[in-house]
Amino acid sequence: MFQNIIEIFILSLIQGVSEFLPISSSAHLIIVSTLYEFHSSSLLIDTSLHLGSLLAIIFFFKRELFDLKNNQRILLLIFFGSFPLIIVGYFIFKTGLIDLLRNIEVIAWTTFIFAIILFFADKSRFDNKISTNLNLKTILIIGLFQILSLIPGVSRAGITITAARILKFNRVDSSKISFLLSIPALAGASFLSLSDLTLEQINFNLQVLMAIILSFIFSYITVKYFLIYINKFSMNAFVIYRILISFLLFYLIY
Structure with missing residues (x-):
């Protein structure tokens, strides 16, 4: 039991920190679970971890999300910007193609390649802002970039921040766009995971509550x-x- 609690703590820490930083949460969860063979790692726990992150980001942006009068335009743009990821993600998830990408070698290369891309994208000194420069064209471009995050190691936060920086948004607003786009992404991931769980697998126990x-x-x-x-x-x-x-990872693989 104590070992399970430690594992849940570590998995929660990895999910909570890496989900919103440009370092790929899926990559870190796969690496840790693979190297250490965590017994607590399961579809239900993964769903619980994503649900915790979803609730956190909703709570953090509660003022923007529930102030529909002043933020309706931005919320609609986030909604449309999430379509590409939801559509492609659903197809990849249901066909099982996602499992072909979940390996350490893919993670090693995507972690390296997209780090370099982030480095150059972040060099710009432009100062576009959400309030004045976020429109349907820019959010759809960022949304198309976000599809790449389905590949472990790319990082959803990393690729959306990279795309926003390429489109000349400042660092803070690029990060806010990424965070807001994470809400539909996390909600979709949680829904797909729940749809794959049977009634027998859904057991709301202490580990699930801790994970959330x-x-x-x-x-x-x-x-x-x-x-x-x-x-x-x-x-x-x-x-x-x-x-x-x-x-x-390259050292471990090659």
Whole structure:
């Protein structure tokens, strides 16, 4: 029992931190679960972890989400920008193609390649803002980029921030766009996972409750302090981290 609690804590920490940073949560969860053979890792726990992150981001942006009078345009744009990922993600999930990509070698290469792309995209000094520059064209372009996040190691946060930076948005608003796009993405992932669970598999126990609560806490803290960090610093720390992780994986593989 104690071992399961430790595993849930580690998985929640990884999910909460890596879901919203440009370092790929799916990659980290796959790597840790593969290397350490966690017994607590399951479809139900994965769903619980994503649900915790979803609740955290909704709670963090509750003012923007529920103030429909002032934010209706932005919320509609986020809705349309999520379509590409939802449609392609549903197809890949239902056909089983996603399982072909869930391996360490793919993660190593995508972690490295998209770190380099993020590095160059973050070099721009433009200052486009959500309030004035986010429109249907820009959100659809970011949404198309987001499809790449279905490949483990790409990072949904990383690729959406990269796309927004390429489109000349400042770092903070690029991150906010990424966070808002995570709501439909996490909701869709949770729904697809739940649809694959049978009634026998759905057992709301202490581990599930812990996964939701801890993932919520770590996700909320990450979002809050990432926005503070990115207001002062570049993405270089995350680029370096990704490159180091990829080199470690290359060493283990080759």
